[in-house]
Amino acid sequence: MKCRKRARCAVIVLLLCTLLILCLCSCWSKRELNTLAIVLGTGLDVGDQPDTLKLTAQVVKASEIGAGSAFKGGGSGEKAYVNISHTDKSVLSAVRGITHMQNRRLYFAHNEVLIFSSDLAKLDMAEGLDTFIRDHESRMHVNVLISRGKASEILKEEAELEKMPALHISGMMENQQSNSETVVVTLRDFAIAALSGSTAPVAPMIELYESEGKKHVKLEGTAVFKQGKMIGELDKTQTRGLLWVTDKAKSGAVTVDTQGGQVVLEILHSSSSLKPVKDEDGTIRMELSISGEGFIEGNETNKDMSRLDNVEMLKERMKDAIRSDVGRAFEQAKMLSADIFGFGTAIRREYPEEWEVMKENWDTVFPKIDLNIRVNFKLRSTGGLTEPVVPGGEQ
Amino acid sequence: MNPEMKKISWKELMFAVFCFMHSTILRSGFIISGTRNDSWAMAFTGLLFTLPIVAIYVALLRKFPGKSLIEIDDIIFGPVVGKVVSVLYLFFFVSLAVLNTRDLGNFVVDYMMPETPIEAIILLFLIGCVYAIHKGIENLMHLSTLLCIIAVGAVVINSILVLKDVQPGFLRPFFQLDLMKYVQGTVSVAAVPMGEILAFTMITPMLGKRKKAAKPLWLGLIFSAVSMTIVMLRDIITLGPLVSIVSLPSFESIRYVSLGGILTRMESIYAVVLVVLFLFKVSILLYAFVLGLTQILSGKGRTSPDTDNADQSPEAESPLNPKNHPPLVLISAALVFFYSIFVFESVMENMNWGATTAPFFSLTFELLLPAVSLLVASLRKIGKVREVKA
Numbered sequence: 001m002k003c004r005k006r007a008r009c010a011v012i013v014l015l016l017c018t019l020l021i022l023c024l025c026s027c028w029s030k031r032e033l034n035t036l037a038i039v040l041g042t043g044l045d046v047g048d049q050p051d052t053l054k055l056t057a058q059v060v061k062a063s064e065i066g067a068g069s070a071f072k073g074g075g076s077g078e079k080a081y082v083n084i085s086h087t088d089k090s091v092l093s094a095v096r097g098i099t100h101m102q103n104r105r106l107y108f109a110h111n112e113v114l115i116f117s118s119d120l121a122k123l124d125m126a127e128g129l130d131t132f133i134r135d136h137e138s139r140m141h142v143n144v145l146i147s148r149g150k151a152s153e154i155l156k157e158e159a160e161l162e163k164m165p166a167l168h169i170s171g172m173m174e175n176q177q178s179n180s181e182t183v184v185v186t187l188r189d190f191a192i193a194a195l196s197g198s199t200a201p202v203a204p205m206i207e208l209y210e211s212e213g214k215k216h217v218k219l220e221g222t223a224v225f226k227q228g229k230m231i232g233e234l235d236k237t238q239t240r241g242l243l244w245v246t247d248k249a250k251s252g253a254v255t256v257d258t259q260g261g262q263v264v265l266e267i268l269h270s271s272s273s274l275k276p277v278k279d280e281d282g283t284i285r286m287e288l289s290i291s292g293e294g295f296i297e298g299n300e301t302n303k304d305m306s307r308l309d310n311v312e313m314l315k316e317r318m319k320d321a322i323r324s325d326v327g328r329a330f331e332q333a334k335m336l337s338a339d340i341f342g343f344g345t346a347i348r349r350e351y352p353e354e355w356e357v358m359k360e361n362w363d364t365v366f367p368k369i370d371l372n373i374r375v376n377f378k379l380r381s382t383g384g385l386t387e388p389v390v391p392g393g394e395q
Numbered sequence: 396m397n398p399e400m401k402k403i404s405w406k407e408l409m410f411a412v413f414c415f416m417h418s419t420i421l422r423s424g425f426i427i428s429g430t431r432n433d434s435w436a437m438a439f440t441g442l443l444f445t446l447p448i449v450a451i452y453v454a455l456l457r458k459f460p461g462k463s464l465i466e467i468d469d470i471i472f473g474p475v476v477g478k479v480v481s482v483l484y485l486f487f488f489v490s491l492a493v494l495n496t497r498d499l500g501n502f503v504v505d506y507m508m509p510e511t512p513i514e515a516i517i518l519l520f521l522i523g524c525v526y527a528i529h530k531g532i533e534n535l536m537h538l539s540t541l542l543c544i545i546a547v548g549a550v551v552i553n554s555i556l557v558l559k560d561v562q563p564g565f566l567r568p569f570f571q572l573d574l575m576k577y578v579q580g581t582v583s584v585a586a587v588p589m590g591e592i593l594a595f596t597m598i599t600p601m602l603g604k605r606k607k608a609a610k611p612l613w614l615g616l617i618f619s620a621v622s623m624t625i626v627m628l629r630d631i632i633t634l635g636p637l638v639s640i641v642s643l644p645s646f647e648s649i650r651y652v653s654l655g656g657i658l659t660r661m662e663s664i665y666a667v668v669l670v671v672l673f674l675f676k677v678s679i680l681l682y683a684f685v686l687g688l689t690q691i692l693s694g695k696g697r698t699s700p701d702t703d704n705a706d707q708s709p710e711a712e713s714p715l716n717p718k719n720h721p722p723l724v725l726i727s728a729a730l731v732f733f734y735s736i737f738v739f740e741s742v743m744e745n746m747n748w749g750a751t752t753a754p755f756f757s758l759t760f761e762l763l764l765p766a767v768s769l770l771v772a773s774l775r776k777i778g779k780v781r782e783v784k785a
Contacts, residue, residue, distance in 0.1 A: 136506050141653050188637065188651060195636035349567035 037104035041166025043151030047087040055094035056152040080163035112170035115151040121230035140188035146223040148207040180252035198344025241329025256317035260301030285370035319375040334367040411539035412615025418672035419588035430580035438623040441584025464596040487760035492680035565635040586754040590761035597683035
């Protein structure tokens with residue numbers, strides 16, 4: 001009896017094992033590495049037909065990544081990427097359209113940059129944004145950039161220190177903290193600004209320039225959006241002004257003019273806070289206080305900048321420089337009537353009832369809002385030198 | 396079978412309650428989409444709303460110590476009406492099992508394996524549940540401590556990882572929405588994750604008659620409310636206004652984690668915890684259903700209040716253990732399988748149900764029926780008279 005039971009048991013176990021093997025061999029959504037085209041950068045342009053867009057995906061050529069130049073010698077190696085473009089009515093149909101041309105399917109989980117051409121951004125950003133945020137494959141920490149000119153051209157730049165233009169750009173974005181002249185915006189930041197209802201989203205701008213016959217990219221300026229469309233730009237100083245207000249300016253070099261020449265100050269760290277204040281008559285104005293610390297990075301004059309009166313003078317110049325940056329950014333924002341600083345959000349948080357009234361015609365109220373700037377800047381040291389290398393002037 | 400084997404401790408039950416609710420807490424999108432940046436407060440108000448509901452269960456369990464909900468029905472309403480009430484409860488249990496199974500299926504299909512048919516995922520998932528029940532629900536209860544540590548650990552780790560990206564300002568302004576939204580949010584929290592504690596009235600007999608069932612239920616509930624607050628706060632301060640438009644706030648907030656380009660894609664932690672907790676929850680619901688079904692089918696209609704033979708544990712008496720009825724477990728799992736495939740056509744339907752109908756559906760079983768039971772019991776003066784506290 002026992003023996004038979006055991007035999008039956010064994011048969012059942014065997015059957016179960018066979019069944020389980022079926023689960024192991026494959027599953028529906030499997031993705032083998034050799035069937036994937038790993039996308040590192042995506043560019044979106046206006047298509048040549050009306051109502052279409054052109055998607056350019058930069059795909060890694062894994063075999064070329066590993067091939068070191070030591071074996072091949074400079075210049076003989078092939079490019080480590082392929083740019084695949086397709087024009088179609090929507091992002092997704094363009095992505096699927098690429099399957100007509102390639103044996104691998106685009107895989108967006110490792111996408112690092114998403115570049116919109118400014119032409120497309122002026123028409124409509126919504127579609128690309130929605131698709132890239134909604135899709136389960138792509139991630140929200142993708143850097144968003146706006147290109148002057150075609151996005152597909154940007155992805156063709158001839159980067160010299162990096163094999164992949166997309167990685168070059170995303171690496172560049174990580175470095176931008178040290179100059180505080182470029183906004184670094186991820187899809188999530190963009191979406192949060194767009195969803196706030198009052199804040200105008202911003203994104204860094206990228207453009208091509210030619211040097212020694214090669215095309216390179218550089219980051220310059222900021223694109224400003226409203227209702228999902230690009231409506232204007234900020235230049236370098238205005239961008240820095242924006243970063244001061246939004247507490248993103250953390251480091252950077254500021255050159256101030258003195259009587260004897262230029263002095264370069266480096267910002268070590270800084271922080272700012274933006275607060276709406278209600279006056280007695282009920283109007284709301286914004287109080288911005290910026291505090292920062294820095295040291296002397298370069299002295300082109302022949303004066304001793306360690307003297308306390310000079311230190312005071314430098315501090316004043318620095319404060320003026322910050323004020324003027326912020327002022328310029330504010331002027332530009334007023335002109336565009338775009339709340340790039342998030343004043344609306346700050347007011348909503350602090351004075352929700354007043355905000356209910358203001359939000360109806362925020363576009364006209366925003367340019368009339370007063371901004372008070374208080375700057376507190378400390379000069380910590382003169383760096384490695386106390387006196388200039390070439391002395392002169394009054395000591 | 397050995398009744399000693401079936402005993403669980405009150406701590407295990409408490410952790411089980413926590414794990415049971417935590418699975419729903421992790422997918423709190425349906426609450427956050429309504430009350431937005433104030434959702435964290437709903438955990439408190441929802442808890443306050445749930446306290447009287449759980450007080451009813453506790454009162455019922457005190458009146459009839461060592462009895463399960465289905466047995467209590469028979470005692471209160473008599474063999475015929477009691478069966479009808481019991482069938483209603485069973486319908487509720489099986490519906491909850493179905494809805495949760497469907498939720499899990501949707502999650503896996505939407506975020507990980509979009510091309511896989513949902514049937515395959517649900518089938519594999521239910522095989523896991525059946526296996527768990529077959530091995531004995533008490534083992535699952537013993538595991539609850541471990542699961543609880545994993546779940547809490549995941550919340551802690553994920554919260555630390557998102558610290559870099561949080562903006563506490565997203566919480567403000569406080570309480571600016573319509574009052575109705577908050578009422579809705581409170582009822583949703585009370586009815587959907589918290590009230591589902593009703594299923595544990597099928598498990599409490601495992602504590603044995605000597606032990607009080609109240610303490611683990613209360614403590615589990617309070618711990619869940621605390622963890623719910625933390626999870627929601629985290630999601631709100633990481634995602635800001637995005638929190639109310641994404642389908643799974645916790646998933647998205649963890650997805651953004653990127654520390655030094657190395658610690659990324661942490662949502663796999665979340666996914667694993669979610670699947671394991673859902674397995675736990677559906678197993679308990681399925682067990683509650685199967686146990687109830689066994690008790691009804693075995694025809695133990697006891698009309699007289701049964702307070703004297705306090706020493707006999709109910710499991711020891713009879714084949715009331717679903718372990719002895721494997722076909723019933725399998726058939727129930729098959730029922731859940733087909734029901735969960737047909738229950739909703741899409742996630743949108745599911746969300747609509749969750750936002751509009753689910754609270755009322757759930758409260759019918761979680762509040763109305765137990766309240767009526769308690770009322771009838773006290774009117775008919777059955778059960779232990781002491782400590783009637785509602």
